[in-house]
Amino acid sequence: MAKRIGRGTAELTCRPAILGQAAVGGQTEKDGPLGHAFAEIFAEARLGEKCWEMSETRLQQAAMRHALTSAGCTAQGVDLHLGGDLINQCSATDFALRELGIPLSGLFSACGTFAQALAMGALALESGAFTRVSACASSHFCAAEKQFRFPLEFGGQAPPTAQRTATAAGAAILGQSASGPRISRVIFGKVTDLGVKNANEMGAAMAPAAWDTLRRFLEDTDTKPGDFDVILTGDLGEIGSLLLCELAQAEGGLDISGAHKDCGLLLYDTKAQDAGAGGSGVGCSAAVLCGEILPALRAGALRRVLFLGTGALLSAISPLQGESIPAIAHGVEFTVDN
Amino acid sequence: MKTTNNQYEKMVHKASPDSPHAKNFLLAFLVGGVICALGQGFHVIFEKLGFEEEQVKIIVPCALIFLTAVFTALGVYDKLGKHAGAGAGVPITGFANAIVAPAMEYHCEGLVLGVGANLFRLAGPVLAYGSAVATIYGVIFYFLGGK
Numbered sequence: 001m002a003k004r005i006g007r008g009t010a011e012l013t014c015r016p017a018i019l020g021q022a023a024v025g026g027q028t029e030k031d032g033p034l035g036h037a038f039a040e041i042f043a044e045a046r047l048g049e050k051c052w053e054m055s056e057t058r059l060q061q062a063a064m065r066h067a068l069t070s071a072g073c074t075a076q077g078v079d080l081h082l083g084g085d086l087i088n089q090c091s092a093t094d095f096a097l098r099e100l101g102i103p104l105s106g107l108f109s110a111c112g113t114f115a116q117a118l119a120m121g122a123l124a125l126e127s128g129a130f131t132r133v134s135a136c137a138s139s140h141f142c143a144a145e146k147q148f149r150f151p152l153e154f155g156g157q158a159p160p161t162a163q164r165t166a167t168a169a170g171a172a173i174l175g176q177s178a179s180g181p182r183i184s185r186v187i188f189g190k191v192t193d194l195g196v197k198n199a200n201e202m203g204a205a206m207a208p209a210a211w212d213t214l215r216r217f218l219e220d221t222d223t224k225p226g227d228f229d230v231i232l233t234g235d236l237g238e239i240g241s242l243l244l245c246e247l248a249q250a251e252g253g254l255d256i257s258g259a260h261k262d263c264g265l266l267l268y269d270t271k272a273q274d275a276g277a278g279g280s281g282v283g284c285s286a287a288v289l290c291g292e293i294l295p296a297l298r299a300g301a302l303r304r305v306l307f308l309g310t311g312a313l314l315s316a317i318s319p320l321q322g323e324s325i326p327a328i329a330h331g332v333e334f335t336v337d338n
Numbered sequence: 339m340k341t342t343n344n345q346y347e348k349m350v351h352k353a354s355p356d357s358p359h360a361k362n363f364l365l366a367f368l369v370g371g372v373i374c375a376l377g378q379g380f381h382v383i384f385e386k387l388g389f390e391e392e393q394v395k396i397i398v399p400c401a402l403i404f405l406t407a408v409f410t411a412l413g414v415y416d417k418l419g420k421h422a423g424a425g426a427g428v429p430i431t432g433f434a435n436a437i438v439a440p441a442m443e444y445h446c447e448g449l450v451l452g453v454g455a456n457l458f459r460l461a462g463p464v465l466a467y468g469s470a471v472a473t474i475y476g477v478i479f480y481f482l483g484g485k
Contacts, residue, residue, distance in 0.1 A: 150439070239355075
């Protein structure tokens with residue numbers, strides 16, 4: 001049974017393992033530094049569908065198919081699916097699960113959804129009521145542009161602080177195994193808001209949430225940034241990453257720059273690919289984690305990773321109503337046994 | 339020490355790069371100028387083809403709108419707009435792009451509630467406030483004795 005350590009961290013005693021994982025993406029993602037990390041690439045952004053929303057559903061189904069193969073099991077062998085996306089009412093996830101037939105608990109923490117799914121999945125396994133849990137999260141550049149910004153063919157200009165929503169999905173199958181990366185601790189984020197109102201400054205809006213969860217996790221577990229091979233944030237991008245390091249220095253006197261990496265900066269070559277301040281979107285951290293980090297943990301190249309999935313909890317209309325952007329960051333610690 | 343909203347605003351401002359204003363202004367000026375020169379070119383051509391002045395004033399915007407619709411559909415105009423900003427947005431071609439882009443985007447939701455309802459999603463504010471300002475201007479003009 002999991003036990004609480006400190007004020008908000010759950011330490012898992014059975015430490016669920018990642019049985020298999022997979023990332024899928026689009027052409028821009030393939031052209032980035034992590035092009036090798038994808039199990040399947042969809043060069044055609046519509047994925048054979050008429051509407052972007054259904055294209056994202058297909059991304060999720062592909063990620064799940066590859067993750068199940070990687071774990072060596074079928075959808076019938078999975079007891080619970082946890083997942084989410086950015087499309088209204090999490091419909092990409094709901095529609096993807098029409099065909100998979102796994103009991104679903106849909107989640108939403110914006111771009112922090114994959115971390116939330118892993119944390120909830122680990123706790124579900126720890127409860128003993130489930131033996132295998134799947135987690136999946138996705139985003140699609142075109143679907144996100146349509147919902148949150150402008151129609152795709154509109155000739156607008158984005159400021160340099162804006163980030164590019166990834167066309168990607170990541171999926172992982174969790175269960176009990178003697179080998180593979182394990183989830184040893186999880187922590188849920190608090191809704192944090194330091195008053196950023198500009199929807200083109202999502203990295204800045206999310207950095208305080210990442211710092212809050214990181215600070216609480218380090219306090220609860222009595223660890224230092226140097227204890228981790230990587231502290232991996234979701235999609236803070238260039239500006240959010242800089243601000244996270246500054247907040248850690250100013251409020252905690254900690255230098256995290258040596259251990260910190262950001263999925264949004266790993267996914268794209270921001271300058272060459274015209275990706276603004278870096279990647280974002282639910283699929284960004286899910287794909288980087290499943291395509292690059294979890295395999296590195298499995299291979300032993302990394303041994304201890306703290307994953308902080310960051311999400312900006314705005315709606316398409318809340319910035320127009322003058323609201324600032326609340327953000328959240330959920331933490332999942334991965335370790336590897338000797 | 340906990341960072342306050344004001345302190346954080348300053349941190350964000352310092353960390354965020356400015357838009358490249360000089361480059362943006364220059365590109366907007368050049369592209370906007372080229373689009374307007376193109377319009378003037380059409381004007382000259384249609385005049386030479388023997389159309390009346392009043393007809394040319396209608397044909398030229400139609401030609402620019404038609405070309406914009408084609409280049410929007412080909413996925414070219416959004417790239418132009420990304421680099422040229424207001425240079426591509428302010429001329430009549432920008433308005434045409436703002437109508438064609440949602441028409442393409444919302445075709446999935448059907449011709450009535452998709453295309454029809456979203457056609458003026460971007461251009462609507464320009465029409466609404468443009469008409470309002472024109473009305474106010476017309477009233478003032480009338481009372482000042484303009485003809």
